[in-house]
Amino acid sequence: MALKKKPTTGMRDILPEEMRIREYVLDMIRKTYRTYGFTQIETPAVEHIENLTGGHGGENEKLIFKILKRGQKLDLERAKSEEDLVDGGLRFDLTVPLCRFYAAHQAELSSPFKALQMGNVWRADRPQRGRFRQFMQCDIDILGEASKIAEIELISAMTTLLGKLDFSQFTIRINDRRILIGIADFCGFDKERQDEVFIILDKLDKIGIEGVKEELIESGFNDTAVEKCLDIFNDVSKTGDEAGSGIIGADDLKKLADKLGDSLEDGVSENLLSIIETVDAMRQCEFKIEFDPTLVRGMSYYTGPIFEIAMDEYGGSVGGGGRYDTMIGRFVGTDTPACGFSIGFERIAMLLMERGYQIPDEEKKYAFLIEKKCTDDQIKQVISKANELRSAGNTVTIDRLKKNKKFQKEQLAALGYDNIEEIFAD
Amino acid sequence: MALKKKPTTGMRDILPEEMRIREYVLDMIRKTYRTYGFTQIETPAVEHIENLTGGHGGENEKLIFKILKRGQKLDLERAKSEEDLVDGGLRFDLTVPLCRFYAAHQAELSSPFKALQMGNVWRADRPQRGRFRQFMQCDIDILGEASKIAEIELISAMTTLLGKLDFSQFTIRINDRRILIGIADFCGFDKERQDEVFIILDKLDKIGIEGVKEELIESGFNDTAVEKCLDIFNDVSKTGDEAGSGIIGADDLKKLADKLGDSLEDGVSENLLSIIETVDAMRQCEFKIEFDPTLVRGMSYYTGPIFEIAMDEYGGSVGGGGRYDTMIGRFVGTDTPACGFSIGFERIAMLLMERGYQIPDEEKKYAFLIEKKCTDDQIKQVISKANELRSAGNTVTIDRLKKNKKFQKEQLAALGYDNIEEIFAD
Numbered sequence: 137m138a139l140k141k142k143p144t145t146g147m148r149d150i151l152p153e154e155m156r157i158r159e160y161v162l163d164m165i166r167k168t169y170r171t172y173g174f175t176q177i178e179t180p181a182v183e184h185i186e187n188l189t190g191g192h193g194g195e196n197e198k199l200i201f202k203i204l205k206r207g208q209k210l211d212l213e214r215a216k217s218e219e220d221l222v223d224g225g226l227r228f229d230l231t232v233p234l235c236r237f238y239a240a241h242q243a244e245l246s247s248p249f250k251a252l253q254m255g256n257v258w259r260a261d262r263p264q265r266g267r268f269r270q271f272m273q274c275d276i277d278i279l280g281e282a283s284k285i286a287e288i289e290l291i292s293a294m295t296t297l298l299g300k301l302d303f304s305q306f307t308i309r310i311n312d313r314r315i316l317i318g319i320a321d322f323c324g325f326d327k328e329r330q331d332e333v334f335i336i337l338d339k340l341d342k343i344g345i346e347g348v349k350e351e352l353i354e355s356g357f358n359d360t361a362v363e364k365c366l367d368i369f370n371d372v373s374k375t376g377d378e379a380g381s382g383i384i385g386a387d388d389l390k391k392l393a394d395k396l397g398d399s400l401e402d403g404v405s406e407n408l409l410s411i412i413e414t415v416d417a418m419r420q421c422e423f424k425i426e427f428d429p430t431l432v433r434g435m436s437y438y439t440g441p442i443f444e445i446a447m448d449e450y451g452g453s454v455g456g457g458g459r460y461d462t463m464i465g466r467f468v469g470t471d472t473p474a475c476g477f478s479i480g481f482e483r484i485a486m487l488l489m490e491r492g493y494q495i496p497d498e499e500k501k502y503a504f505l506i507e508k509k510c511t512d513d514q515i516k517q518v519i520s521k522a523n524e525l526r527s528a529g530n531t532v533t534i535d536r537l538k539k540n541k542k543f544q545k546e547q548l549a550a551l552g553y554d555n556i557e558e559i560f561a562d
Numbered sequence: 563m564a565l566k567k568k569p570t571t572g573m574r575d576i577l578p579e580e581m582r583i584r585e586y587v588l589d590m591i592r593k594t595y596r597t598y599g600f601t602q603i604e605t606p607a608v609e610h611i612e613n614l615t616g617g618h619g620g621e622n623e624k625l626i627f628k629i630l631k632r633g634q635k636l637d638l639e640r641a642k643s644e645e646d647l648v649d650g651g652l653r654f655d656l657t658v659p660l661c662r663f664y665a666a667h668q669a670e671l672s673s674p675f676k677a678l679q680m681g682n683v684w685r686a687d688r689p690q691r692g693r694f695r696q697f698m699q700c701d702i703d704i705l706g707e708a709s710k711i712a713e714i715e716l717i718s719a720m721t722t723l724l725g726k727l728d729f730s731q732f733t734i735r736i737n738d739r740r741i742l743i744g745i746a747d748f749c750g751f752d753k754e755r756q757d758e759v760f761i762i763l764d765k766l767d768k769i770g771i772e773g774v775k776e777e778l779i780e781s782g783f784n785d786t787a788v789e790k791c792l793d794i795f796n797d798v799s800k801t802g803d804e805a806g807s808g809i810i811g812a813d814d815l816k817k818l819a820d821k822l823g824d825s826l827e828d829g830v831s832e833n834l835l836s837i838i839e840t841v842d843a844m845r846q847c848e849f850k851i852e853f854d855p856t857l858v859r860g861m862s863y864y865t866g867p868i869f870e871i872a873m874d875e876y877g878g879s880v881g882g883g884g885r886y887d888t889m890i891g892r893f894v895g896t897d898t899p900a901c902g903f904s905i906g907f908e909r910i911a912m913l914l915m916e917r918g919y920q921i922p923d924e925e926k927k928y929a930f931l932i933e934k935k936c937t938d939d940q941i942k943q944v945i946s947k948a949n950e951l952r953s954a955g956n957t958v959t960i961d962r963l964k965k966n967k968k969f970q971k972e973q974l975a976a977l978g979y980d981n982i983e984e985i986f987a988d
Contacts, residue, residue: 256607418942
């Protein structure tokens with residue numbers, strides 16, 4: 137019988153030391169978000185295959201772990217395609233299940249409904265260093281709130297959380313999907329190919345303005361539209377605004393709105409500016425908030441403000457979110473305003489591990505090592521003492537004293553057991 | 563596009579009210595077990611299909627959710643059986659993955675290794691009321707400890723936990739797999755059919771001694787063996803032992819050991835008695851511990867003491883475990899002593915829900931309802947106040963004041979928001 141020791145391809149085991157940090161972060165997420173009125177819910181790991189392949193998952197729909205139908209014996213001879221064999225899959229995010237959840241339970245939920253979800257998701261990505269096929273997501277979403285209050289509360293909760301985990305010096309990049317559409321309209325890009333334009337724009341940081349120009353032209357977009365578009369981004373200076381504030385690019389936002397004129401939906405720039413100023417004024421730790429018209433975010437379901445946290449320490453995004461007012465409508469029939477934020481839990485936990493983060497207020501750890509010849513009465517005495525210490529919140533392990541007690545004690549010390557006592561037979 | 567609102571067959575969504583109790587219980591489990599020196603680990607939900615079908619899962623092996631191979635395009639025409647399509651499955655328990663984990667990471671772990679696992683498992687059971695195809699398991703295991711210290715620590719941790727969750731008046735039923743083997747040997751049952759005998763014995767509580775007799779005879783067991791076996795169980799009186807103690811059946815254990823004589827492995831009854839007496843003496847809440855020679859527990863991998871918690875309130879088992887000293891050997895090559903306990907998390911959570919359990923020390927909840935016409939400055943003032951309250955550990959939700967504010971306030975009150983303040987435009 138060949139049993140396999142390694143985890144399945146692309147997945148991993150988590151050992152105690154890392155688990156301790158993860159649990160600490162999860163607990164902090166739970167406690168912090170709770171103070172903002174978010175309540176936890178859970179959906180099954182297995183989702184209907186129809187819901188997963190409904191067109192909301194983007195590239196993730198190609199990465200689904202599919203589950204064989206249960207029940208009647210599989211009829212392999214008659215099965216013509218995967219659809220004959222499969223009726224479920226492992227969820228690839230928490231947003232699709234949340235929309236299904238809301239559709240199923242709307243009548244039992246308060247409005248607005250502020251949901252916290254913490255759970256694993258699965259994507260059959262090509263295995264690579266630091267990315268795994270099972271990973272934890274922690275999402276907060278406000279369903280049923282159409283106004284900026286939702287964005288402000290989400291960003292406020294998320295920044296408070298990062299502050300509590302000793303992160304600072306991060307930047308919230310923010311944009312609005314409707315500004316992107318305004319730009320595309322203004323420049324005269326074909327309505328149907330706007331998503332393509334956005335995807336190329338998203339690369340501005342990496343390939344520069346000349347690179348963007350090249351790609352747009354190569355993709356066959358009209359020269360005039362491309363020139364108009366580049367002009368806009370040449371104007372965006374990304375200089376700090378008022379001294380002392382954490383805002384970057386508010387002036388650019390105003391200039392851009394003026395330029396776009398009627399191409400931009402009414403109220404969009406004012407709404408975004410108000411979110412930016414309120415978030416900045418309410419800061420509880422050091423961070424910047426930057427209007428970034430090149431921020432796109434991958435998912436096409438976004439309909440309003442979108443945002444992302446950039447952290448220098450990591451050199452990438454450690455979370456993001458935005459407004460998606462039409463997605464729930466696909467389950468319910470009528471649209472429900474919705475706005476969510478997903479923190480990059482795995483990256484946050486990794487950064488803390490790499491920093492050698494020390495969890496504050498760790499409890500004391502005692503080890504009692506009982507020689508084999510000890511009587512039951514001696515064992516009882518040790519347990520009594522241990523129980524007292526445990527009641528007071530300490531960690532106590534009771535183990536047999538081993539022959540190689542030097543090594544045993546070294547192992548315990550490495551686990552943080554400072555107080556080690558040996559108990560010998562009377 | 564037909565999107566489905568209900569969860570997949572046999573699985574369920576968990577709403578905030580229930581989730582709150584579950585998270586409370588999970589937190590209590592984590593904290594309590596931690597004081598006993600257990601450290602948390604995690605294994606992937608997806609396990610190698612070979613490991614799941616290796617013969618350790620008993621009936622559960624028939625209930626596996628199987629996952630289609632990823633990578634090359636599925637070749638349905640050439641696929642002759644499921645094995646050609648499937649290489650993984652969702653784990654049906656936490657014990658098989660734990661053994662694989664230990665085999666893979668032994669060198670990095672302390673010895674003994676005290677593991678806590680909390681995670682979902684999946685079984686494609688026939689859907690029925692109160693049983694779901696995804697459910698949470700919470701296991702503690704001590705690997706590398708051959709002595710009774712392991713059993714005593716596991717039972718002690720588990721009873722302390724139940725006490726903290728306000729359970730009492732439960733009974734720990736305890737037996738030893740080697741006593742069952744001793745009985746079977748003593749009576750002269752065929753070595754190869756002993757497991758069948760045990761399964762019938764297990765029904766004694768339900769079908770009575772006459773029922774057991776009938777089934778044994780019907781199954782074709784030898785009359786003499788059956789008579790000898792029934793004599794043994796007629797002798798077991800299950801009366802209380804010493805007054806004031808929580809022990810039941812210790813005298814029966816001694817009588818049985820005398821009767822079995824050489825059929826029983828040396829030291830087994832003394833070891834079990836010592837566990838029973840120590841656990842009783844160290845009780846931290848009201849419970850009984852009962853030697854029950856009819857306790858079998860389903861899994862054939864047990865090799866020593868086995869135990870189960872019976873709760874009158876529930877009328878069934880709310881957790882169980884035992885020693886399995888040979889299972890890790892199938893992964894590692896050499897046997898490693900192991901002993902574990904799995905609490906019936908879903909049942910515990912259900913019992914607390916049914917009781918209307920009140921979580922102690924709930925925080926205060928404030929709602930600030932902002933009229934739509936309020937200025938940004940007013941919003942900032944509200945957020946400032948909210949942040950102060952949140953820093954002090956309170957829950958504060960900031961929502962828009964709705965037109966139907968009576969209904970809005972009723973919903974909030976139902977969620978426990980006692981302090982509701984409306985903010986109107988100046």
